[in-house]
Amino acid sequence: MDRTEELLRRLTEASGVPGFEAEVRALIRGELEGIAAIEQDRIGSIVCRKEGTQAAPRIMLAAHMDEIGFMVKQITKEGHLRFVPLGGWWEQVMLAQRVVVKTAKGDVPGILGAKPPHILTPDERNKVVEKRDMYIDIGATSREEAEQIGVRPGDPVVPVSAFTPLAGGKTYLGKAWDDRVGCALFIQAIQRLAGESHPNTVYGVGTVQEEVGLRGAKTTAYVVNPDVAIILESDIAYDVPGMNHEEPLVALGKGPSLLVFDAGMIPNTRLRDLAVETAAALGIPLQFSSLEGGRTDGSIIHLHNAGVPTIVLGVAARHIHSHTGVIHRDDYDRLLALLVALIKRLDAETVSALMQ
Numbered sequence: 013m014d015r016t017e018e019l020l021r022r023l024t025e026a027s028g029v030p031g032f033e034a035e036v037r038a039l040i041r042g043e044l045e046g047i048a049a050i051e052q053d054r055i056g057s058i059v060c061r062k063e064g065t066q067a068a069p070r071i072m073l074a075a076h077m078d079e080i081g082f083m084v085k086q087i088t089k090e091g092h093l094r095f096v097p098l099g100g101w102w103e104q105v106m107l108a109q110r111v112v113v114k115t116a117k118g119d120v121p122g123i124l125g126a127k128p129p130h131i132l133t134p135d136e137r138n139k140v141v142e143k144r145d146m147y148i149d150i151g152a153t154s155r156e157e158a159e160q161i162g163v164r165p166g167d168p169v170v171p172v173s174a175f176t177p178l179a180g181g182k183t184y185l186g187k188a189w190d191d192r193v194g195c196a197l198f199i200q201a202i203q204r205l206a207g208e209s210h211p212n213t214v215y216g217v218g219t220v221q222e223e224v225g226l227r228g229a230k231t232t233a234y235v236v237n238p239d240v241a242i243i244l245e246s247d248i249a250y251d252v253p254g255m256n257h258e259e260p261l262v263a264l265g266k267g268p269s270l271l272v273f274d275a276g277m278i279p280n281t282r283l284r285d286l287a288v289e290t291a292a293a294l295g296i297p298l299q300f301s302s303l304e305g306g307r308t309d310g311s312i313i314h315l316h317n318a319g320v321p322t323i324v325l326g327v328a329a330r331h332i333h334s335h336t337g338v339i340h341r342d343d344y345d346r347l348l349a350l351l352v353a354l355i356k357r358l359d360a361e362t363v364s365a366l367m368q
């Protein structure tokens with residue numbers, strides 16, 4: 013396992029549902045302390061400032077630390093846990109999956125359950141079980157027992173999924189690629205820049221609570237006050253059976269993706285073109301994607317102050333918003349190389365020419 017693989021493993025196996033990102037934050041701090049000046053906003057986001065040869069422009073690299081998960085809402089008298097989903101879950105991928113309840117007394121394992129099929133009516137059996145009819149079984153037999161183990165309403169619940177290299181190590185399976193892959197990218201970009209000259213100040217930012225409403229994007233844009241923002245994200249891979257395209261829009265292993273549109277932002281076209289040119293100069297293939305049914309932190313950051321030229325660069329992942337996702341190592345490595353090269357080109361003159 014090389015350094016990158018080990019970093020990705022640690023990041024995806026860390027727990028960090030919205031509002032409970034401390035483990036991920038500590039990991040980022042551990043990687044960048046000594047290279048960057050580190051501060052936080054007041055809701056838990058981390059801002060890592062790496063100075064280059066010039067104080068400005070300020071380049072914000074943003075990735076969200078949170079992953080989709082749950083929160084304990086209520087303990088039933090039989091000792092089961094009713095929950096609130098944190099982020100967008102699709103019912104089809106939830107049942108029988110393992111989770112961990114992070115309690116004040118320690119980790120409590122459990123699984124997501126629902127009524128067994130044998131007792132459902134034929135009509136019910138043909139329907140997707142709704143989230144509100146699911147519960148978390150921690151093996152307790154009474155409310156008192158669950159409380160004694162340490163479970164309380166408000167406790168975060170995190171999916172369980174061990175990092176696993178697939179296909180001879182070319183692809184990686186894990187939870188929370190959305191958006192730990194982005195966290196890994198800004199960590200490694202800043203580590204690479206530590207030994208090199210860049211004509212700006214780079215801010216590696218881990219935002220909180222993206223999955224419940226892009227909240228850390230707002231507070232960190234205030235802290236950084238960026239001149240340019242690059243959002244680092246996972247993207248949707250379309251190379252799976254049943255997709256309604258003759259050619260997949262984005263496929264694993266075919267290069268980093270550049271978002272040309274999302275439901276909350278039309279990216280800055282000059283910054284987009286600069287990314288395209290930089291990729292071409294490096295011989296890195298790019299995939300163009302669009303996200304008509306979703307937004308990123310960019311939709312908040314690009315509207316900060318009088319506006320911030322912003323783009324979104326991504327690593328395609330299969331099965332996002334579930335317990336498992338699959339990414340391709342080549343896409344990650346190429347995006348890291350592109351990101352570092354792009355940062356080096358963002359001097360004061362180039363950035364002042366980005367205004368639309």
Ligand SMILES: [Zn+2]
Binds near residue numbers: 076222245
């Ligand atoms: Zn995301």
